[in-house]
Amino acid sequence: MLDLSRKFDVLVIGGGNAALCAAISAKRLGADVLVLEGAPKFYRGGNTRHTRNMRCAHDAATEILTGPYTEDEFFEDLLRVTEGNTDQELARLMIRESKDILTWIVEQGVRWQPSLGGTLSLGRTNSFFLGGGRAMLNALYRTAEALGVEILYDAEVVDLDIKDGMFLSATFKQDHGRASAKAATLVAAAGGFEANIEWLKESWGEAADNFLIRGTPYNRGSVLKMLLGKGVQEIGDPTQCHAVAIDARAPKFDGGIITRHDSVVFGIVVNKNAERFYDEGEDIWPKRYAIWGRLVAAQPGQIAYIIFDASVRNSFMPTLFPPIEGGTIGELAPKLELDPAALEKTIASFNAAVRPGTFDHTILDDCRTEGLTPPKSHWARKIETPPFLAYPVRPGITFTYLGTRVNKQARLLMTDGRPSVNMFAAGEIMAGNVLGKGYAAGMGMTIGSVFGRIAGREAARHATS
Amino acid sequence: MPRAKILAEADRLMTVCNSCRYCEGLCAVFPAMEMRRAFSDGDLNYLANLCHACGACYADCQFSPPHEFNVNVPRTLAIARNNSWRAYAWPQAFAGLFARNGVAISIIAALSVAIFIFGFAALTDHEVLVGVHTGPGAFYALMPHNAMAALFGAAFLYAILACVMGMRAFWRDIGAPAGMTTDTASLWQAAKDACTLRYLDGGGVGCFNEDDQPTDRRRIDHHFTFYGFLLCFAATSVATLYHYLLAREAPYPWWDLPVVLGTLGGIALVIGPIGLLLAKSQRDPVLVDSARSGMDVAFILMLLLTSVTGLALLLLRDTAVMGPLLALHLGVVFALFITLPYGKFVHGLYRFVALVRYALERRAMAPGAATE
Numbered sequence: 115m116l117d118l119s120r121k122f123d124v125l126v127i128g129g130g131n132a133a134l135c136a137a138i139s140a141k142r143l144g145a146d147v148l149v150l151e152g153a154p155k156f157y158r159g160g161n162t163r164h165t166r167n168m169r170c171a172h173d174a175a176t177e178i179l180t181g182p183y184t185e186d187e188f189f190e191d192l193l194r195v196t197e198g199n200t201d202q203e204l205a206r207l208m209i210r211e212s213k214d215i216l217t218w219i220v221e222q223g224v225r226w227q228p229s230l231g232g233t234l235s236l237g238r239t240n241s242f243f244l245g246g247g248r249a250m251l252n253a254l255y256r257t258a259e260a261l262g263v264e265i266l267y268d269a270e271v272v273d274l275d276i277k278d279g280m281f282l283s284a285t286f287k288q289d290h291g292r293a294s295a296k297a298a299t300l301v302a303a304a305g306g307f308e309a310n311i312e313w314l315k316e317s318w319g320e321a322a323d324n325f326l327i328r329g330t331p332y333n334r335g336s337v338l339k340m341l342l343g344k345g346v347q348e349i350g351d352p353t354q355c356h357a358v359a360i361d362a363r364a365p366k367f368d369g370g371i372i373t374r375h376d377s378v379v380f381g382i383v384v385n386k387n388a389e390r391f392y393d394e395g396e397d398i399w400p401k402r403y404a405i406w407g408r409l410v411a412a413q414p415g416q417i418a419y420i421i422f423d424a425s426v427r428n429s430f431m432p433t434l435f436p437p438i439e440g441g442t443i444g445e446l447a448p449k450l451e452l453d454p455a456a457l458e459k460t461i462a463s464f465n466a467a468v469r470p471g472t473f474d475h476t477i478l479d480d481c482r483t484e485g486l487t488p489p490k491s492h493w494a495r496k497i498e499t500p501p502f503l504a505y506p507v508r509p510g511i512t513f514t515y516l517g518t519r520v521n522k523q524a525r526l527l528m529t530d531g532r533p534s535v536n537m538f539a540a541g542e543i544m545a546g547n548v549l550g551k552g553y554a555a556g557m558g559m560t561i562g563s564v565f566g567r568i569a570g571r572e573a574a575r576h577a578t579s
Numbered sequence: 580m581p582r583a584k585i586l587a588e589a590d591r592l593m594t595v596c597n598s599c600r601y602c603e604g605l606c607a608v609f610p611a612m613e614m615r616r617a618f619s620d621g622d623l624n625y626l627a628n629l630c631h632a633c634g635a636c637y638a639d640c641q642f643s644p645p646h647e648f649n650v651n652v653p654r655t656l657a658i659a660r661n662n663s664w665r666a667y668a669w670p671q672a673f674a675g676l677f678a679r680n681g682v683a684i685s686i687i688a689a690l691s692v693a694i695f696i697f698g699f700a701a702l703t704d705h706e707v708l709v710g711v712h713t714g715p716g717a718f719y720a721l722m723p724h725n726a727m728a729a730l731f732g733a734a735f736l737y738a739i740l741a742c743v744m745g746m747r748a749f750w751r752d753i754g755a756p757a758g759m760t761t762d763t764a765s766l767w768q769a770a771k772d773a774c775t776l777r778y779l780d781g782g783g784v785g786c787f788n789e790d791d792q793p794t795d796r797r798r799i800d801h802h803f804t805f806y807g808f809l810l811c812f813a814a815t816s817v818a819t820l821y822h823y824l825l826a827r828e829a830p831y832p833w834w835d836l837p838v839v840l841g842t843l844g845g846i847a848l849v850i851g852p853i854g855l856l857l858a859k860s861q862r863d864p865v866l867v868d869s870a871r872s873g874m875d876v877a878f879i880l881m882l883l884l885t886s887v888t889g890l891a892l893l894l895l896r897d898t899a900v901m902g903p904l905l906a907l908h909l910g911v912v913f914a915l916f917i918t919l920p921y922g923k924f925v926h927g928l929y930r931f932v933a934l935v936r937y938a939l940e941r942r943a944m945a946p947g948a949a950t951e
């Protein structure tokens with residue numbers, strides 16, 4: 115049995131990438147570390163279980179990366195996707211430190227591989243975990259355990275004792291009761307609040323009831339809420355999050371990567387009224403996939419349908435759920451609970467607006483519509499080859515951005531602007547510092563590893579000095 | 580014919596995995612899967628036999644149970660693999676041996692040993708069976724060399740024939756194009772992959788056995804088993820050549836090639852199977868086709884019995900127990916040979932064939948290869 119009467123140097127709340135990087139980095143500096151993971155062992159590591167890659171800057175190609183990705187280029191990408199909604203100083207720091215993470219994380223047992231089949235567009239910028247996020251996480255856990263980090267599962271933190279910006283102890287669930295742990299420092303790495311539908315409703319309204327949560331059901335934002343309630347400064351907009359359109363047949367929680375759809379650019383997307391509502395061919399898919407969650411969220415009933423025909427059936431990654439089929443549009447529509455006449459009309463006017471061109475989905479090709487609102491600017495081809503196919507989609511929330519404000523030491527800032535004496539944060543719980551909005555694939559893990567490593571180091575220094 | 584339940588499950592899993600692909604770097608199964616969008620029974624049997632049961636994709640999967648997607652690739656492919664062997668058995672009349680294989684092998688082995696003992700006893704007089712024989716030709720006091728060679732030669736040829744027929748059935752079932760078996764580059768690649776057990780390493784860290792700590796123990800123990808077996812086989816072959824080409828009769832002195840090869844092989848074939856047996860007893864049941872573990876155990880025990888009786892014969896060949904020991908050893912080896920095509924042994928054959936197919940596919944897909 116773990117002796118909880120002793121005072122730890124560092125208490126880490128959470129069990130994902132950010133938490134484990136913090137725990138390992140603190141332990142390597144000699145700190146006595148306790149990790150409290152709210153989930154059971156199998157579900158340990160929240161959303162990290164579902165990841166596949168990380169975006170790190172590097173000056174030259176490596177065995178697994180096809181070319182250089184400089185700090186400046188990374189920074190420009192970040193400015194572009196966030197439209198400037200980022201703390202530039204922290205962003206620069208993160209990008210600089212990300213270079214070193216490429217090797218540091220390997221020293222912690224994580225292994226890389228070249229980009230997966232179907233993700234070639236990320237081959238230069240993103241490093242993929244061999245075996246995926248759970249393999250990555252298992253490696254971090256093995257390292258942490260070997261170093262002597264104490265880890266408790268099913269240990270959801272339910273209260274924090276904080277006085278004047280100073281952490282004293284945490285109360286957590288254990289077996290059927292409660293226990294408490296004291297530590298000289300705290301690293302909050304408990305993720306966002308994406309699995310807390312009630313909280314999502316506060317800013318999204320009833321629409322949030324129709325959201326699907328792609329990752330762990332355990333990221334309910336309880337630690338975030340406690341911190342914000344105890345004088346920690348908030349950062350970010352509560353409606354900002356990473357959200358994609360995922361299959362409406364996916365489970366409410368934890369459906370993971372395999373419920374996504376990459377077929378939007380190959381067809382059209384209609385809402386419940388069988389009307390199109392956005393340019394499906396605005397830009398290449400890797401640059402646009404992350405706007406479709408919000409777009410669908412804004413539609414009536416938070417549902418939409420990707421409609422395409424047999425000619426493109428095998429043009430994108432295979433999907434978990436098969437497409438819904440109909441020999442004619444009239445036959446397909448009722449299966450989607452759409453008005454057949456309305457759907458026929460939408461497709462007929464789309465087909466009529468399609469101009470001839472040379473199709474190439476890897477570039478911004480010249481297949482477009484004319485005189486149609488909204489237009490389809492690229493990859494527009496008539497939907498005319500039966501069977502007609504459809505995927506129903508709903509907003510799939512990946513993770514939220516609202517979080518706790520930190521400084522360059524990953525130290526929490528209090529509402530009065532002072533840094534907390536002994537509290538730090540890393541990962542989703544502070545993602546809003548660098549991600550005000552938008553997203554570039556692989557940044558979630560970069561934020562977790564970089565700030566996790568910093569938080570662990572700073573916490574250990576504070577506790578052991 | 581309705582699709583077997585396990586193939587339907589394998590199909591479901593491959594559909595899940597094909598939309599995920601996180602395990603792509605772990606072994607050959609996932610890249611082979613990615614070359615397909617739909618999976619016929621033959622495709623699934625191919626993937627099942629390509630799987631080396633390293634367990635990595637279970638430990639690394641975010642959807643393994645208790646997740647509702649219930650993804651358990653190692654177990655599903657193990658069951659499908661074991662089922663498939665039944666269908667390839669030649670002649671089909673003996674396919675039933677794959678059911679309750681452990682019992683079947685034990686009975687055949689016991690019968691075989693008994694026949695040798697009674698045979699020796701009946702054909703020679705009592706003194707010969709329990710007597711002390713030394714010097715060249717000592718073994719043949721019990722059984723004339725030609726009889727021994729004929730009997731084992733026939734058993735061996737039969738085993739080869741049955742195995743080849745099985746491999747042919749497999750090659751057809753997985754829809755591999757005819758005539759491609761002669762691609763030497765692919766054969767060489769497959770031979771290297773088989774001899775190093777490239778895909779029994781969980782993508783580099785070692786395979787998963789009792790928990791989520793990877794180890795390379797199973798691969799090392801398999802190397803002992805595999806190379807031990809080959810050394811023993813080489814020992815017998817050299818001895819046969821000595822006999823017919825050089826007219827030199829067994830038993831040979833301890834420093835002679837057949838004995839050196841046999842001793843080294845025998846020792847390896849003790850260490851390896853014991854290690855595999857141990858690993859097996861500790862293996863997480865969630866990863867295996869538990870209904871069929873009797874088949875694995877029977878094969879491991881037969882190998883172990885072969886090596887142990889062989890080594891005992893070497894040590895005690897100058898004593899009175901030589902006769903009974905020889906009968907025991909020959910009985911075990913005979914049973915091992917004739918049951919090779921109807922038990923766990925075939926895993927090596929079908930895996931090898933699957934690796935050849937995989938190497939062919941890889942070469943066809945490689946950059947620079949013609950694409951449509």
Ligand SMILES: Cc1cc2nc3c(=O)[nH]c(=O)nc-3n(C[C@H](O)[C@H](O)[C@H](O)COP(=O)(O)OP(=O)(O)OC[C@H]3O[C@@H](n4cnc5c(N)ncnc54)[C@H](O)[C@@H]3O)c2cc1C
Pocket residue numbers: 127128129130131132133150151152153158159160161162163164165166167168169269270271272303304305306328329330332333334335336337369370371511512513540541542543555556557558559560562
């Ligand atoms: C399907 C999917 C795919 C993704 N793919 C990628 C990708 O390829 N690359 C990328 O960079 N990002 C990806 N992301 C985003 C990425 O998962 C997150 O940004 C990242 O995992 C965040 O790490 P974290 O450690 O902050 O949080 P998490 O990994 O979510 O960990 C939070 C932890 O806190 C625990 N916790 C929560 N509340 C409490 C409490 N009260 N007490 C104790 N513990 C608590 C949770 O159980 C969990 O273990 C993906 C997300 C999803 C859903």
Ligand code: HEM
Pocket residue numbers: 630631632772773774776779801804805808852855856859875876878879882923926927928930931
């Ligand atoms: C082409 C060559 C071979 C390959 C690729 C191969 C591969 C494998 C693999 C991957 C396993 C572990 C998974 C499983 O249990 O099925 C295994 C198990 C085993 N192999 Fe092989 N093998 C080969 C040849 C042989 C030979 C020639 C022998 C011995 C005669 C042998 C003996 C064994 C034994 C005893 C086991 C353990 C069974 C168990 O634990 O259940 N193998 N082999």
Ligand code: SF4
Pocket residue numbers: 246595596597599600601602603609636637639640641642643650652
């Ligand atoms: S085993 Fe799991 S993680 Fe691996 S490819 Fe299949 S679904 Fe993905």
Ligand code: SF4
Pocket residue numbers: 602605606607608609629630631632633634635636637652653656778781
């Ligand atoms: S068990 Fe190992 S060899 Fe088999 S599919 Fe999984 S990772 Fe590949």
